[in-house]
Amino acid sequence: MSFFLAVEISLREIFAHKFRSFLSMLGIVLGVSSLVATMGLTAGIEKGTKAILQQIGGLERVQVRPKAVETEEVDFWMISPGRTLTDAKAIRESVPSVTHISPELRNWTPVTAGGEEKGYNVNGVFPDYSFINSHSLAAGRFISDLDIANANRVVVIGNQIAETLFPSASPESILGKTVLLQRIPYEVVGVFSLYEREQDKVRRERGVKSARPARAGKNRWDPFRQKNESVLTPFSTMFYDFKSGANSQHTQETVPLEQLAFRVGDLDFFRESIDQVRAVLDVTHRGVDDFDFDTREDMFSQMESSMRATRISGGLIAGISLLVGGIGITNIMLASISQRVREIGIRRAIGARASDIFVQILIESVAIALIGGALGVCAGIFLMQVLIWVAPGENMPVLTMQSVALSVAFAFLAGVFSGIYPAFKAAALDPITALRYE
């Protein structure tokens, strides 16, 4: 008997008993939809986390941080200059795989544009800062090499600072205005875009008033708060205005940095690049082991493990539903066979082999499972849409082809396994006994 005919007969049988078939599909529908939904959910979390990671500098961003020296090295400690601009220059010259490098000075500075004075961390930076920290401008320009060379008194501010200093002024209109940093006048040359998470954005666009995270967002973790509260000046300007007075021996090259970050060009050579940077810094720090590297790998592996947990729990639910669904199909198929003993007898009498009957019943249960699987995929997509609608955000579930393929494959397997026993029973029926069955 041809495969297509067997499929046709199975479908006819399934549609002849629509309600019964639907009931037997329910478990599979549940299993597949939860599988699709969890996989969509984890894919969404992955995508969202990656997006946030990207916006705060990406996996390629590495920070050099100071480290307490070992007790046996304590005597040398003084001979190391610590993190300085010299480090940055040495890395730039010796490690070509480092594409950007950003040394920073920081000073807690009272800031005002005429109104109330308020303290902020003001950073003295180089042009690479903008790229390493994934900044984008709403208006104006970023700090240039010329600003560094001339130690221009220019400032680039984050969107939140702009809103505080110049309430409800457009970014363009702020350009050229003067901001006082510790009473020294600086010209605003650039304003950053507003950085926000997808869910905050949606909430703001839906017109919820309190969404503007002036103070409301304070108790909640906002990965972009720091970026939105940037106040940036050229490195040299900061040095001359705020850092040179304290210790007259320091030059721009020797002043200790508050931050030293760089960006690795190719993630495939991440480890090698770090090792090269370490070799360079060993020289500039005169062999004192007083620095270490902060990478985003920890964050990444944390994300991975939380996703694994989601995946496992979702997979467990899906697995149990598929098992229950499979048992449901087995049950219905057994019932259906006992109603069809005579039909099976007739088929055997006119020449069906035992294997023909086996295949027919198996195809029928696989068809039920696949139809259930298709319904389950639809239900899963619907579930995801509901989630997207209820809780929009960075972590919105995404539908992947793999999740659909995997779910359908599982449904198929459930169909095969649940069909084997009934098919075997049906095929084992003796022709004459089946034919005489009332």
Added chain:
Amino acid sequence: MTLLDLQGVAKIYKIGGQEIRALDGIDLQIGEGEFVAIIGPSGSGKSTLMHLIGCLDTPDEGSIIVCGNDISSASSNGLARVRNREIGFVFQSFNLLPRFDVVDNIALPMAYAGVGARERRERAEALARKVGLEERLANRPSQLSGGQCQRVAIARALANDPKILLGDEPTGNLDSKTGDAILAMFRELHAAGKTVVIVTHDPEIAAVCDRVIEIKDGRIRRDYLSPESVR
């Protein structure tokens, strides 16, 4: 040429420790082109014999050869093949598939013989026309009379153009007029070259056959040529 050859065939049923020899030492040869009636009282073993000849069941003793196939030693698939190609079986209770229409019922044996969908349909329609059901192609068995159902069953039995046509009381569920029409159809098919064996307990039907085999208590009592055919 001998199509059916039974030697010392016995079929034994065991019920509660008691042995019932439904068939007991049957020796029988039926040649190509014969028209045979099997008669006997109820419970004498006629159906059991037909099931053995029709390869629906296997004997407990003796040997059966159908169209050159040794049934007693054939595999399950081998038996299925003989049922499918060499034998057309017509039952008293029609045994049609209730959810299939006339054409699909007739075409079913062809499906198991591996005939393509198109040819199946064409041949099934031709057979339906041959048994006079060209108006009822899309009807299901429940929409047909008993006589019409038996015509569908005969058409189905002819689907793979078998040599042998078996009928186990094919007129048993029909009124005498329709029964006569079905019987006429068997005679026609015999005239067209089929070997026909039918079970009946109607002496009138037996009278129109060439050869009559009388069974009682699982044994052949008489085996004679019908007087009419001699004449």
